[in-house]
Amino acid sequence: AAVDALGAADQRRRGAIAEFESLRGEQKGLGKQVARASGEEKATLLSRTRQLSAAVKEAEARTQQTGADYDRQLRALPNLVADGVPVGGEDDFTVLETHGTPRDFAAEGFEPRDHLGLGQLLGAIDVERGVKVSGSRFYYLTGQGAELELALTNFAMASAIRNGFTPIIPPALVKPEAMEGTGFLGQAAQDVYHLPDDDLYLVGTAEVPLAAYHSEEILDEAALPLRYAGYSPSYRREAGSYGKDTRGIFRVHWFDKVEMFVYCAPDDAEAEHQRLLGWEKEFLTALELPFQVLDVASGDLGLSAARKYDCYSWLPTQHRYREVTSTSNCTDFQARRLNIRARFPAGTAPVATLNGTLCAMTRTILMLLENHQQADGSVRVPAALRPYLGGREALTPVR
RNA sequence: GGAGGUGUCGCCUAGCCCGGUUUAUGGCGCCCGCCUGCUAAGCGGGUUGAGGGUUUAUCCCCUCUCGCGGGUUCAAAUCCCGCCACCUCCGCCA
Numbered sequence: 001a002a003v004d005a006l007g008a009a010d011q012r013r014r015g016a017i018a019e020f021e022s023l024r025g026e027q028k029g030l031g032k033q034v035a036r037a038s039g040e041e042k043a044t045l046l047s048r049t050r051q052l053s054a055a056v057k058e059a060e061a062r063t064q065q066t067g068a069d070y071d072r073q074l075r076a077l078p079n080l081v082a083d084g085v086p087v088g089g090e091d092d093f094t095v096l097e098t099h100g101t102p103r104d105f106a107a108e109g110f111e112p113r114d115h116l117g118l119g120q121l122l123g124a125i126d127v128e129r130g131v132k133v134s135g136s137r138f139y140y141l142t143g144q145g146a147e148l149e150l151a152l153t154n155f156a157m158a159s160a161i162r163n164g165f166t167p168i169i170p171p172a173l174v175k176p177e178a179m180e181g182t183g184f185l186g187q188a189a190q191d192v193y194h195l196p197d198d199d200l201y202l203v204g205t206a207e208v209p210l211a212a213y214h215s216e217e218i219l220d221e222a223a224l225p226l227r228y229a230g231y232s233p234s235y236r237r238e239a240g241s242y243g244k245d246t247r248g249i250f251r252v253h254w255f256d257k258v259e260m261f262v263y264c265a266p267d268d269a270e271a272e273h274q275r276l277l278g279w280e281k282e283f284l285t286a287l288e289l290p291f292q293v294l295d296v297a298s299g300d301l302g303l304s305a306a307r308k309y310d311c312y313s314w315l316p317t318q319h320r321y322r323e324v325t326s327t328s329n330c331t332d333f334q335a336r337r338l339n340i341r342a343r344f345p346a347g348t349a350p351v352a353t354l355n356g357t358l359c360a361m362t363r364t365i366l367m368l369l370e371n372h373q374q375a376d377g378s379v380r381v382p383a384a385l386r387p388y389l390g391g392r393e394a395l396t397p398v399r
Numbered sequence: 400g401g402a403g404g405u406g407u408c409g410c411c412u413a414g415c416c417c418g419g420u421u422u423a424u425g426g427c428g429c430c431c432g433c434c435u436g437c438u439a440a441g442c443g444g445g446u447u448g449a450g451g452g453u454u455u456a457u458c459c460c461c462u463c464u465c466g467c468g469g470g471u472u473c474a475a476a477u478c479c480c481g482c483c484a485c486c487u488c489c490g491c492c493a
Contacts, residue, residue: 017451021462028462031474035419049473218449348449 006073013066020059027052078186079333081298082270082307092297093310099281100290102314103371110375114317115366116248119145121377123398124369125249136246137238137253141365144395148368149256149361151388153231156258156283156359158388160229163279165260168230170209173200178212181338183304183330190239206230207355210261215338218348225264225272229358232257248366250322255362262354263340266332269352273329276356277309280325283358286384289367290314292321304330313367324363327356 030049037045086094105112119125124145130138141149157167179185179201184192193202203209210230219226234257245251260279264272277293284291296308305328312321335341335350342351372380379395386392 014451017462021451024463025461027474031419034473046473051473053473 002073002077006070006077009066009070009073013063013070016059016063016066020056020063023052023056023059027056075180075337076186078303079183079301079306079331081301082329082331085301085307086295086297087299088297089299090297092299094295094297095292096295096309097281097293098290099285099292100288100314102290103316105316108375112316112370112373113377114248115250115369118369118373118377118379119248119366121397122369122379122395124148124365124395127248134253137251139249139252139362143398145365147389148365148395151385152359152361152364153256153258154388155286155385157229157231159279159283159286160258160260160358163227165227165229168206168210168213168228170206170213170230170232172203172206172209172232172235173198174203174208174212175200178208178215178338179203181215182208182211182334183302183337184208186303188302191237193235193237202235203232204236205234205355206232206257206259207261210259210355211334211340211353212338214263214340217340219263219340219342219351221265221342221344224342224351225262225268228261230259230261232259234360249362250366252362255360257360258358260327260356260358263335263342263351264354265342265344266349266352269329269331269354272352272354273307273309273327276327276354277311280311280327280356280358284311284313284324286382287364287368288382288384289324289371291324296326302328304328304333306331306333313363314371315367316370322363324360324367325357327354329354 027049030045030052034042034045034049086092113121116125116127119127122145123143124141126140126142127138130140161167173195176185176199179192184201184204188204192204194200195202201208207230209232210228213228214226233254235254236252238251238253241251249255260276262272262276281291281293291311291313294310294312296305296310301308308326308328310323310327311325313324314320315322330353332350332352334353340351340353341348368382369379372382374380374394377397381389381393381395
């Protein structure tokens with residue numbers, strides 16, 4: 001029904017444009033005659049152009065009205081779900097792959113501590129003072145915790161650069177157009193921080209400034225795919241998640257993240273999505289975390305994604321897999337809204353945009369702590385991360 | 400935050416005071432051709448971008464486009480208002 005209404009709105013819009021163009025053409029022609037004419041002839045012409053002017057204004061108003069109408073209806077529609085996506089809600093995902101094996105702590109003879117307990121032992125996470133200073137769902141990373149985030153950041157960025165990404169440090173405050181264009185002011189709007197005095201939004205992910213980076217641009221097809229790795233803070237109000245994941249730093253109002261973002265030809269989007277997933281898997285494997293790959297169900301895709309793969313890592317103290325990364329193929333949904341096109345042989349057309357988490361700091365940190373903990377409360381550093389921690393093989397308790 | 404200035408088709412630039420033969424001037428660059436042992440120079444032509452129509456190989460037609468958005472007017476690059484960006488100076492500041 002919405003699509004039919006959209007078609008009708010498009011017809012009205014096109015009709016109004018055609019009428020306006022024809023009237024305007026006539027007016028321009030007469031205008032030239034007026035400029036040349038004089039005396040009585042000029043007076044006659046002027047009276048005609050006066051009438052025409054009113055008609056042109058009316059037609060122009062109708063063009064704007066029908067155009068805005070069409071645009072509003074179009075933007076309310078979510079992206080089309082890709083073929084093969086499992087149908088259903090949040091719990092109807094399909095598990096595509098399982099990598100690694102969760103540790104058997106019982107066999108090792110000790111009860112695993114949760115990430116908050118480990119964080120306190122290591123002097124790495126200070127939630128109490130986070131709450132004191134900023135409120136619930138805020139934290140300080142201290143000492144080895146801060147070092148760990150810096151190491152993860154550098155490791156993630158180095159990996160991305162090696163894979164051909166251009167590193168970017170983008171602004172974390174953006175104008176409404178950037179937020180709207182990426183699809184975050186729709187059903188996700190209640191989860192977004194807004195600064196009313198300046199009409200700026202705090203981004204929930206670097207996806208926003210990275211997508212808006214090329215807004216209103218026409219890209220060179222030969223330059224595609226354009227791959228960017230953005231490092232930025234992410235701010236989320238987490239409205240409607242009261243009482244959910246309240247312990248530790250699993251669900252917080254702010255965290256830092258290295259995000260991959262790609263602009264590519266629409267025909268290449270599906271293959272690129274697999275590549276993004278591949279880099280995510282590679283990263284989690286390098287961190288020696290057991291994880292699963294989920295094909296997210298249609299009802300859980302959000303406004304902009306046509307398909308979404310989540311990676312869920314094993315969280316020992318919860319005895320289940322929890323989300324650590326997510327990659328979405330947004331096809332041309334964001335590109336249309338942000339007016340990002342490329343010159344293709346068949347003409348200029350919107351590109352496809354895709355995004356994928358490379359490393360969300362807080363969740364990665366808590367996964368590392370829980371999965372690599374030792375009986376004495378120390379935490380083994382996976383080999384791939386050691387170069388970024390001065391060669392250290394373990395984080396050790398400070399008390 | 401305050402005062403002043405600037406914004407023109409890749410780059411530079413004329414036009415704005417005084418609205419209409421402006422289809423936005425000229426130069427540079429770029430493209431095509433001529434000339435020429437080769438190259439350069441010289442000569443001739445082309446060159447804002449976007450959307451749509453028609454063809455779909457080219458061509459052709461229409462609309463929009465002088466930072467953005469309004470307004471005045473029969474008619475706006477040109478007059479008026481608002482906004483944005485940049486520059487200079489002052490203030491403040493990691």
